[in-house]
Amino acid sequence: MSGHPEETTVLVVDDEPDVADLYAYRLGDSYDVRVANDGETALDELDESVDVVLLDRRMPGLSGDEVLTTLREANYDCRVIMVTAVDPDVDIVDMAFDDYVCKPVGQEELLAAVEQQLTAKRYSDSVQALFRATSKMGVLRAERSLDDLENTEEYQRLEARIEELRAKNTELLDELDDFEAAFNAIDPTPPDGGQPEEVHL
Secondary structure (H helix, E strand, C coil), rough: CCCCCCCCEEECCCCCHHHHHHHHHHHCCEEEEECCCCHHHHHHCCCEEEEEECCCCCCCCCCHHHHHHHHHCCCCCEEEEEECCCCCCCCCCCCCEEEEEEEEEEEEEEHHHHHHHHCCCCHHHHHHHHHHHHHHHHHHHCCHHHHHHHHHHHHHHHHHHHHHHHHHHHHCCCCCCHHHHHHHHCCCCCCCCCCCCCCCC
């Protein structure tokens, strides 16, 4: 059960009503859940009370990527988890989401992803930025070979960003063993069904 207050609000955005309703059902015992089935409705539902957005990328009309850009430009203080069937590529390095979860998503993974983002909000902006960058690295390593990734400019920038953020937060990171364990606990499983590679903060 979540350790966060019941007034925590999650906005589920997916153009498949059955999928959106399933996520809402799975989260409903722990959070106040809103549902939107397109990007325009998602922006209408979005306000300062929303803590976490579960956002599908591929939607007709306003895409999830466009919704993400719009809400970041509007400076909404919410966590955004992309929950999508779109396989991640290095283009995600420059996207302003907090986590990326590939469908299909089980109940435990969904709840853990939301809880993890609520936990991340307790830390400084710099640590949150490190968490976002590390999450992207974990997602990409689960989907692409390291050799391929290291040959891309985007991944090289991501590695440099992580090292920069780790250097800024060395003392604090020494105290975050539990947070790192929580991150690795829901690190994406590789497509071959093997064990995910741990990515350290």
